[in-house]
Amino acid sequence: MADSTDPRVTRSREAILSAARELLREDGPAAVTHQNVAKRAGVGRATVYRHWPQPRMLLDDTMAGVRMPFFRDPAPPVRPWLARQMRTLADELALPEVQAVTAALLHGTPEEPDASARREHLIATISGQLGTALDSATRTGELQPSADLLDAPATIIGPLVFRSMFERRPVTDAMIDHLLNALGTWTAPST
Amino acid sequence: MADSTDPRVTRSREAILSAARELLREDGPAAVTHQNVAKRAGVGRATVYRHWPQPRMLLDDTMAGVRMPFFRDPAPPVRPWLARQMRTLADELALPEVQAVTAALLHGTPEEPDASARREHLIATISGQLGTALDSATRTGELQPSADLLDAPATIIGPLVFRSMFERRPVTDAMIDHLLNALGTWTAPST
């Protein structure tokens, strides 16, 4: 049943998850209840319970379905790679779904006590990737950091989050550029 | 009744709001229900309904009771004033209450459709104060901005928010200093 290929199952699951994502996006995590989801998905309430006995799991899978922005596969030269990642991150942070999940990560609902763990994991991954990339840039001489690189995630990503989620305005390329400059002195690698 | 001085009323109201704040801090906005608040405050459920017929209003007043960090009363020289404000903001962002309200601002609960308005107002106030201060610093020559000052709120406050709410680590004075430097070139005013 878990990995069933029965088309009825997949159809139900997809309808349910899609409805759940809509609800999460529109009304927040609290709205992702079995009843709401069933009604929105045009599916029997019992069916939702069958697939996700606990509401926590439903919200979990719903959030997992929203691709959270990562800093994947660092590759030299670091600066243009970082700029691309920041651009992607900024664009994704503009999506209501991603905003909803991000907000949900910040204060776990009562039914989602794992929000802290999920948040920590996300942050650890991002910081790890970013740290690796910046360390390597420092080692190759591409970057001379002007401050503790442990502050880099906050310095770089913080403004993007603030701009997207608090100010709700688009992140400009100029802003990304300026944030990169604030990290330290960049030297174009041997071309 | 609204501005009653009856000690019974004030006693009830304070007990209720205090309990509501605790719940908001501990379990998030969704936990601020009449029932929960009444039980926690040791007060009849009807009493809570009497004072706040709509749950929205209760959550509203609860959030209003949490002092949100502002950038008040800009005064030259701007740089040390800004550093102090950022220190204060960072310290407040470390408080669970402030974090809960901030998170609630990011995604209004269904019962709190005014969250957007509240968020916009808060951001507008902060950006306004910050903009005024930085403009004046630019005019007096204290600051030569290295980027669009409209990005300043995101550049300055974003990292503090990210550090406090996502990374959950303390903001160092060195980080504040570095963020200020990233704004542009500062010139000590005539001493």
Place this chain on the structure above:
DNA sequence: TGCTTCTGAGTCAAGTTGTCTCATAAGATG
């Protein structure tokens, strides 16, 4: 075709929400 499995509709108990009533006690007024 016949067999298996998933589905939707519906029932049910337990709990929550919002509204109302009423005796009581706390506070104001003389």
Place this chain on the structure above:
DNA sequence: CATCTTATGAGACAACTTGACTCAGAAGCA
């Protein structure tokens, strides 16, 4: 101190939600 006023807590109440269960029937499979 006596009396009037008003907020309070307890409880009753219907409407609704939640989670668990049953069952006939439809969809998929052999």
